[in-house]
Amino acid sequence: MGRWPGGTQERLQEAAIELFTERGYERTTVAEIATRAGLTERTFYNHFADKREVLFPGQDRFIAEIREAVTAAPPKQSPLDAVLTAFTAGSNWFDQRRKAAQRRRNLLDAHAELRERERAKAAALGEAIACALRARGLSDPAATLTAAVSVAAHQLAAARWLADPRRGTLGHHLRAAFEDLHHTARTW
Amino acid sequence: MGRWPGGTQERLQEAAIELFTERGYERTTVAEIATRAGLTERTFYNHFADKREVLFPGQDRFIAEIREAVTAAPPKQSPLDAVLTAFTAGSNWFDQRRKAAQRRRNLLDAHAELRERERAKAAALGEAIACALRARGLSDPAATLTAAVSVAAHQLAAARWLADPRRGTLGHHLRAAFEDLHHTARTW
DNA sequence: ACGTTGATTGCAGAATCTGTAATCACTACT
DNA sequence: AGTAGTGATTACAGATTCTGCAATCAACGT
Numbered sequence: 001m002g003r004w005p006g007g008t009q010e011r012l013q014e015a016a017i018e019l020f021t022e023r024g025y026e027r028t029t030v031a032e033i034a035t036r037a038g039l040t041e042r043t044f045y046n047h048f049a050d051k052r053e054v055l056f057p058g059q060d061r062f063i064a065e066i067r068e069a070v071t072a073a074p075p076k077q078s079p080l081d082a083v084l085t086a087f088t089a090g091s092n093w094f095d096q097r098r099k100a101a102q103r104r105r106n107l108l109d110a111h112a113e114l115r116e117r118e119r120a121k122a123a124a125l126g127e128a129i130a131c132a133l134r135a136r137g138l139s140d141p142a143a144t145l146t147a148a149v150s151v152a153a154h155q156l157a158a159a160r161w162l163a164d165p166r167r168g169t170l171g172h173h174l175r176a177a178f179e180d181l182h183h184t185a186r187t188w
Numbered sequence: 189m190g191r192w193p194g195g196t197q198e199r200l201q202e203a204a205i206e207l208f209t210e211r212g213y214e215r216t217t218v219a220e221i222a223t224r225a226g227l228t229e230r231t232f233y234n235h236f237a238d239k240r241e242v243l244f245p246g247q248d249r250f251i252a253e254i255r256e257a258v259t260a261a262p263p264k265q266s267p268l269d270a271v272l273t274a275f276t277a278g279s280n281w282f283d284q285r286r287k288a289a290q291r292r293r294n295l296l297d298a299h300a301e302l303r304e305r306e307r308a309k310a311a312a313l314g315e316a317i318a319c320a321l322r323a324r325g326l327s328d329p330a331a332t333l334t335a336a337v338s339v340a341a342h343q344l345a346a347a348r349w350l351a352d353p354r355r356g357t358l359g360h361h362l363r364a365a366f367e368d369l370h371h372t373a374r375t376w
Numbered sequence: 377a378c379g380t381t382g383a384t385t386g387c388a389g390a391a392t393c394t395g396t397a398a399t400c401a402c403t404a405c406t
Numbered sequence: 407a408g409t410a411g412t413g414a415t416t417a418c419a420g421a422t423t424c425t426g427c428a429a430t431c432a433a434c435g436t
Contacts, residue, residue, distance in 0.1 A: 078376070079375075115308075115311075116304065116307075116308040117304070119304075119310075120303070120304040120307050122307075122311075123303075123307040123310075141344050141365065141372065142368075142372045144340065144344055145337060145341065145344070145369055146372065148336060148339075148340035151336075152332065152333055152336035156329050180333070181329075181333055181376065184329065184333045184334065185373040185374075186373075187266070187267075187330070188266070188337075188369065188370060188373045
């Protein structure tokens with residue numbers, strides 16, 4: 001570890017969220033983010049592949065964890081239940097960061113360029129889930145379709161979780177969304 | 189119409205596909221595309237919002253047509269059938285462009301940056317379908333979930349259509365994919 | 377002939393992102 | 407203490423993407 005004050009990535013993320021909120025995403029330069037964090041533009045790119053990535057910290061690790069959790073779920077569970085338990089397993093982490101998640105969502109909603117990245121991440125999550133489901137023995141096209149609806153249900157649950165005035169847990173909304181999914185699927 | 193040779197966008201697209209295939213997406217500059225098309229870099233940006241968009245011609249119109257077709261489908265049809273008929277309606281257009289679609293797919297598969305844009309387009313299609321389904325009276329979350337699985341089924345059908353050695357029509361693969369969807373949904 | 381229209385072009389410039397090498401602060405070893 | 411090694415940060419140059427603005431060009435109508 002160097003002598004520089006730790007938490008470099010966190011400071012860059014914090015600075016980025018502040019500036020994006022103040023002036024908007026396009027009107028903020030990477031150099032400005034770095035300066036507010038007490039660093040240089042080049043250092044920013046040492047930590048994030050591009051300007052958008054600063055708003056998706058730990059996303060790749062999250063995807064990897066979901067993949068492993070789906071793979072490791074009890075073999076007796078149905079594919080959909082395996083995904084639900086995988087989602088629910090780490091949902092506390094989000095419950096403790098509701099406010100930060102809300103600010104992040106406002107930024108994503110305000111800038112199409114950021115939503116594009118979010119959608120790419122969602123698609124990557126779907127592919128990872130499909131891969132894990134196949135590892136459980138599920139065959140295509142069931143794996144692909146199940147993964148797709150799972151991601152859709154997750155997004156639905158996340159949206160309701162953020163909009164919920166009663167502050168229900170993400171786990172609660174996940175279970176509700178998957179219940180809705182079962183109900184809707186019966187109409188197909 | 190100006191005096192310049194027509195088909196400017198088509199020429200730019202053709203040049204872009206050629207160069208992307210020859211040298212790869214990243215190693216091709218917009219200036220090179222424009223030069224091969226007999227135009228200038230600035231003209232490229234008069235026709236396409238950014239470098240990626242050149243590979244997604246008419247995508248916005250396609251989405252708009254699907255939205256209208258879903259909205260206009262017979263009210264007696266189930267939501268899923270409405271989407272299927274909307275997809276099938278214009279599928280001949282793709283059947284006549286199989287080879288071009290194949291080259292395009294190879295490019296998308298080879299470059300993550302392009303897949304990201306494709307995923308954004310798919311998400312936009314899903315939102316448009318969800319909107320159309322709500323206009324048909326379907327309520328959330330059914331509209332959102334149905335739209336998501338529809339897009340997934342469409343992608344599945346498109347993938348099989350391109351991989352099919354027997355050259356079945358896209359319409360055939362669409363019906364098969366939606367049939368798989370019905371089957372899979374029963375296991376949820 | 378003349379003005380209008382729409383597409384194309386030239387040019388300047390900001391911003392993103394990369395490659396390369398140097399610098400810095402700390403650690404470990406002698 | 408002194409010295410080499412390590413990893414993070416920095417400086418700098420440069421290619422590329424994308425935008426704004428004004429000028430040019432070729433048709434078309436009157």
